[in-house]
Amino acid sequence: MNNEYLKITKLNYEIDKKTIINDLNLAVKEGEFISIMGPSGSGKTSLLRLISGLAKQSKGTIKVNHKVIADDVTFIEPENRNLGLVVQEKVLFPHLNVINNIKFGLSHSSINDDLSSIVEQFKITHLLNNYPHQLSGGEAQRVALARTLVTKPKILLLDEPFNGLDEALKKEIYPDIQAFLKEHKITTIMVSHNIQEVEELSDRSFKLNNFALKAI
Amino acid sequence: MVITGCTPVNEVNIYTSRHYDADDILYAEFTKKTGIKVNIISGSGGALMERLKSEGSNSPGDVFFTVDAGNLANFQKGGYLQSIKSQTIKNLVPKELRGENDEWVAVAKRARVIFYNPESVSEEEINNISYEDLANSNWKNRVVIRSSSNMYNQSLVASLISSLGEANTEIWAKDFVSNFARTPQGNDRSQLMAVANGLADIAVANTYYIGIMLSGKGGEEQKIAASKLKIAFPNQENRGAHVNISGGGILKHSPNRDNAEKFLEFLLSEEAQKHIVNNTFEYPVLDSIDPHPLIAEFGTFKMDKTSVSDFGKYNPSAVKLMDRAGWK
Amino acid sequence: MKKLFKLSFWEIFAASIAALFAIPILLILLSLFSGFNENFAHIYDVVLYEYSLNSLYLVIGVSILVIFIGVITAWLVTNYDFIGKKIFVWALILPLAIPPYILAYVFTEIFDYSGTANNLLRSLNLVSEDYALPNIRSLTGAIVVFSFTLYPYVYLITRVALMSILKPMLDSARVLGLSKLQTFFKVTLPIIRPAILAGTALVAMETLSDFGAVQHFALPTFTTGIFRTWLGMYDLTTAMQLASILLFVICIVLYFERYQRSKQRYSAAGVKSEKLISTKLRGVYSYLAAIFCFLPIFFGFVVPVVELINWATAIDNTFNNDFILSSFNTLLLAFLAALITSGIALILNFNARIDTSRSSEEINNFISMGYAVPGLILAIGITQFLTYIDYILFSTGLIITGSLIGLIFAYVIKSYALSNNVIQSSYKQVSTDIDDSARTLGSNKRKLLLDIHVPLLKTGLLTSFLLVISEVVKELPATLILRPFNFDTLAVNVYLLASEERMYEAAFPALFIILIGLIPIYFISKMINHSRTVDE
DSSP states (O other): OOTTSEEEEEEEEEETTEEEEEEEEEEEOTTOEEEEEOOTTSSHHHHHHHHHTSSOOSEEEEEETTEEEESSSOBOOGGGSOEEEEOSSOOSOTTSOHHHHHHTTOSSOSOOHHHHHHHHHTTOGGGTTOOGGGSOHHHHHHHHHHHHHTTOOSEEEEESTTTTSOHHHHHHHHHHHHHHHHHTTOEEEEEOSOHHHHHHHOSEEEEEETTEEEEO | OOBOSOOOOOEEEEEEOOOOTHHHHHHHHHHHHHOOEEEEEEOOHHHHHHHHHHHGGGOOOOEEEEEOHHHHHHHHHTTOEEOOOOHHHHHHSOGGGBOGGGOOEEEEEEEEEEEEOTTTSOHHHHTTOOTGGGGSGGGTTOEEOOOTTSHHHHHHHHHHHHHHOHHHHHHHHHHHHHTBSSOOOSOHHHHHHHHHTTSOSEEEEETHHHHHHHHTTTOHHHHHHHHTOEEEOTTTTTTOBOEEEEEEEEETTOTTHHHHHHHHHHHTSHHHHHHHHHHTOOEESSTTSOOOHHHHTTOOOOBOOSOTHHHHHHHHHHHHHHHHTTOO | OOOOOOOOHHHHHHHHHHHHHHHHHHHHHHGGGSOOOHHHHHIIIIIHHHHHHHHHHHHHHHHHHHHHHHHHHHHHHHHEEOTTHHHHHHHTTGGGGSOHHHHHHHHHHHHSTTSHHHHHHHHTTSSOTTOOOOOSSSHHHHHHHHHHHHHHHHHHHHHHHHHTSOHHHHHHHHHTTOOHHHHIIIIIHHHHHHHHHHHHHHHHHHHHHOOHHHHHTTOOOHHHHHHHHHHTSOOHHHHHHHHHHHHHHHHHHHHHHHHHHHTOOOOOTTOOGGGOOOEEOOHHHHHHHHHHHHHHHIIIIIHHHHHHHHHHHHSSOOSOHHHHHHHHHHHHHHHHHHHHHHHHHHHHHHHHHHOSSSHHHHHHHHHGGGGGSOHHHHHHHHHHHHHHHHHHHGGGTOBOTTSHHHHHHHHHHHHHHHHHHHHHHHHHTSOHHHHHHHHHTTOOHHHIIIIIIHHHTHHHHHHHHHHHHHHHHHOOHHHHHHOOTTOOOHHHHHHHHHHTTOHHHHHHHHHHHHHHHHHHHHHHHHHHHTTOOTTO
16 A cells, blocks of 8 residues: 555745745655645645645645655646546636536536446436536535546545535445545545544644644 | 739739719720720829839839829939830920820820909909919908818929029018918819809919819709809919820839820820810810810910929929918 | 646747737937937927927816816716716717817817807807907817716716725714714725826826817927928928827826836626715706716717717718729728727736636736737827838848738737726636646647636627727727728828818717717627616
8 A cells, every 4th residue: 555645745835925834744645545734824725725736835746656746846637647636616617507617527418327337326416417506505515516526636634615515415425425435545635623523534634833734 | 912023914003093974984984995904093292103113113004194294204203214215205295295215195285274263352453463462462361272182282382492592482481371261171173163252352272173174074053163163274374374294204213114105195196185174174195186175265275284294303302391381 | 856847839929929019119219319400400409399389288188177077077977977978988988989180170160260160159149250269170169078978987986996995984084083074084085086187198198199170270299390391391200200209208198107007906797876875966956966067978978969960961972983892992901900900908917817827817918018009109100110111121122012901000009908808807707727627638728728617708799890890990090091092081081081071071970979989888888787786
């Protein structure tokens, strides 16, 4: 088993002379689900953005599966990192219906087995022809998750993705997600402030404080 | 659009600064007669010259067709024209109506004369009037003429410089300008309308406008206005009335030189001369053709035989002189 | 360790566009180094003073008048309720559909010695046979004409500024002890002053740029002087030197405008309409307000349009081949220019959005200054530019001068700012989170632009397209100079016919131009309707 599927070394991130992340180190095993908690504004979202390539680190190295995706010399663009990101804001493409949203990241447009099984699992089969503005918050979140998972990302980054869902729905969905992630060995990093969620889903958890991570 | 290389189409490219709709018929007639396609670009003289300058030896222009000898002289001075070789043309056009080195020829004539309302101008005042007289104080507030930026006026003043000398002309100009009934505005037709409406008593304008207005082509109002007016041909006791021309030349880098010359010859043919006379009401260059009756009724007159190419020569001085005299 | 220096395609594109836009202006300024010949000396001695004085008086006169009309109407319409106010709110911008030169032609015809107005007065026996209204073809006449077509700029900008002044703001000031007058000077005025000045600066630039109207009025100004020097004296260099002087003046006005706009620290977007409460005017005051608002619309739009319709229907053969050909030419040009301008604006704004450095944004701002350059001057600079290019391309036999390229180039430079504004604000509506999602889902930049942005920007792109079309259709001086073989546009037709005093024949094409000029009015009035007051 790959103990350092994701390895972050001495990560530094500054914006306008303000330090957000300083000397951050992290190693995540393949298929592991870790959570990151911390006060707001502490840089959790920035960390995810750095890993996904939407932001550029000031210093440090990020490796996935022992290959460098970002360091002082290399920088692989987000579209080429094959990582998944689901955030809490509504980010479904408003001009595409649900099925087209879900298929967006796929290079071939046919409905294949993975696609239909994910759609079933997330219970959105009946919504496929709807448009984002017609969905409830919970439905939209499920579509967003499905959209990302269907691309089989190497690493899944979740930024408080279950915020809009009610408790009953969460209870339904957690086991499905966990099963899916375990089955496909998707390494996951989740940012959350919900302790129960963290305890239920994660293998390990951290706190982002003073610009770096501490295991909890 | 973008013009590339050379294609073997039988055509002639005319750069013209005349904007008479009737010319289109001339071009069509030429094509019908000779099978040569006519391409037109129209613009003011200066704009055409700039275009020629930038086109350089790649220019597709064949003929330069324009009004006013001043424009033609400018082109000739700039080296944009080449000598016309056709003996036919040279035989038909007298020397004083040809440019230096035969680089252009007149195809029609117009005079810049005095139009007046007989009800507000006495016989005495108008009898044997000269351009020089227009500076006299009895004409105070009674004269209208268009702006000094117009080539026709520049050529008139150039001809005065040629005949009277620059110093005298400047004195004349200052007094002339002080007789204006209004700041120069509008074109020649506008001046004639002003006289007809009583805003002024005399206007200096080109002969063909009365023809256009009387013919009804400009509408009923203009026809009525024109019928109130009479023409006085200035300087009949000495050098004659100021005459200017419409004319053309062959452009230096003409790719269709033969066609160009054919076109100029066509303009001097009886048929084309008749058309010009009947549509733009100019005087013909060919003696065998009579001017249009509407124009002819104003009578024959003595024409100033100053070489038309002098207009170009004295044009820059004329422009500056008019500025100094306050002729807007 | 050093980062790798990478110039992306996008950055090169943006820089090239900026360079391209700047060249015509630079060429003009270059003439200042060619030495001043005797023509310039003559101009300097004899007419430059007059050009400057006329231009100065014109700008001052127009500024005063547009502030008077624009501010008062904006004030009335925003703060009060009176007869017809709902219509006046958008109708006050109608005169924008009429380019100044067309209004000049129409007014001349109407107010001329033997025109409609004088004839009317005489036939009603209100005046004697010899009487005539003051000559419209004068400095005063020009001031009046420009004011009536351009006041909408000041009106619009002032209205937007006024709408940001919410009643609670004013109430607080009163509670703090300020009188009504003091409130006006200490609260209201500082907020609307930058807007008024910016709007007036815009009007000043439009006035200085005009050629058609001042030429028709035989008013010696910089533009007519430049035109005359080039085409009458055949002296391009001196003309460019004159143009440089005008450019400097416009530069000053432009920076003044931008400075004022940067001082506007509010946004009227999302103003809750309940906060705008207007006082109801009764009786005489209501009528007075209505009349005051009606007059500019009457003279600036109703009168010219009615007269033009009169003239167009008075003669037959209006819908002839020439008109069809000109219309086709005009729309073709407009279409191409709109396509190119919107395309460039899209790409540059995309660039600014995904680029972390501010350079793209700065380039965009720089290029947007093109709207301030008078069409006449652009045309001269472009002519020179194309001449040089043709010189380089000489051996290939290709000629670019005399093609549509120069003309479209001029249109793009002139209308870029408009397109940029529209697309920029459309882009603001698209959350960057969407960009993030798309990129993590594997979209490269091209896919992001084409599959995500373009569909979401559809409305903005269309708006930009239509707005550029209407700008191009109205343009005159650059078209006059740069148009190729056999190619007249409607504006050129109107100009040529009007200078031949053939207004009746010019009426129909003029109406068509106005019709297309109504397009931006439609969009602007839609935006105005978004923030109506509560009593409507």
